[in-house]
Amino acid sequence: MKTIWQTLRPYIRNIFILLKTIFGFIYNFNRFIMYSGWRIDMKDSEQRNYYAVLVYHALEKSMSYKKRKKDSGWKNAYILLDLLKKADTYKNIGYHDRAAKQVLETFINLPENREKETSKQIKNALEKIKFNSTDTHGVIEYCLEDYQKGVLQDPERFFFSRYSLREFKNETVPHDIIMRAIKLTMKTPSVCNRQPWHLYHTSDQDIKNSVLKYQSGNKPFGEYIPNIIIVTIDLKAFFSAEEHYEYWIDGGMLSMSLIYALHSLGVASCPLNWSTSPSKDKLLRKTVNIHKNHSIMMIIAIGYPDAVNKVCVSARRPIDEIFSQLEER
Ligand SMILES: Cc1cc2nc3c(=O)[nH]c(=O)nc-3n(C[C@H](O)[C@H](O)[C@H](O)COP(=O)(O)O)c2cc1C
Structure with missing residues (x-):
């Protein structure tokens, strides 16, 4: 009983x-x-910059269509002008403020817009704003050959040679390799190109160990991991109620890109979950310098593989278990 x-x-x-x-x-x-951008505070440079890219990217899209509606985009053009005036007033210019100015200039100079009175008014207003971007924004022509540069001779070789590695060679991955991997990773798509990411890296063993103390899946190998990156997402980049899950998606996309970027450079990694309790999340924030508006997605363990390693097979399910043809009901 x-x-x-x-x-x-x-x-x-x-x-x-x-x-x-x-x-x-x-x-x-x-x-x-507390931390997302739903109030859209234009004085806050970070929030304004995330909002700027949301708006100027809509203009970029509008300008990228082969058959664009000749009178479209004006609402966003005025929002951008207002935003640029605010950036100029508050003098806390960010990357996307500068990009927004260039996109707006390109927009008012389109053949269908150039002679309009509204374009001339915006041009006059923009002349008073002195900051500029040195990068290229707007739209570019991109040929089939450009796309084909990404075609791998043997994609299976690349994808099937990646395994999560937990025991690494006893050697720190140098800073320049980490930076190169991050540069590659930054090409990850994000919602409206907001790029809401922030990555925290360390190869300091004491700092790493005090981080991994709060992570549940790194025993018994955590102590010997050479480098870690904490992938976070800036909540300030999200403005609407419908976006309350968006940051997990952007964070997951970036994490996978980082893992593949490292793999392409001969560096092994293992994602470490941050499916944790509020109390552990708070404890980690007390231990290291993660900004309060950055939400932690996961930790990535990084290091070089040894000459011989043991990895889990982690076999994949047959495709017919995860694939269905989409059909109308
Ligand atoms: C979000 C996420 C969290 C993970 N967390 C852990 C973890 O805490 N500890 C661990 O040893 N492995 C962790 N893994 C690694 C998985 O076990 C591994 O990716 C999976 O078994 C597939 O194996 P593969 O990466 O070698 O292809 C995690 C993977 C992901 C994607």
């Missing part, structure tokens, strides 16, 4: 899990309310 404890145990366990889930949701909800 079962004791009362044995009978109640599964129910208590379920209630405990549900309560922890609710606390997790409340924690993330509070963080979204």
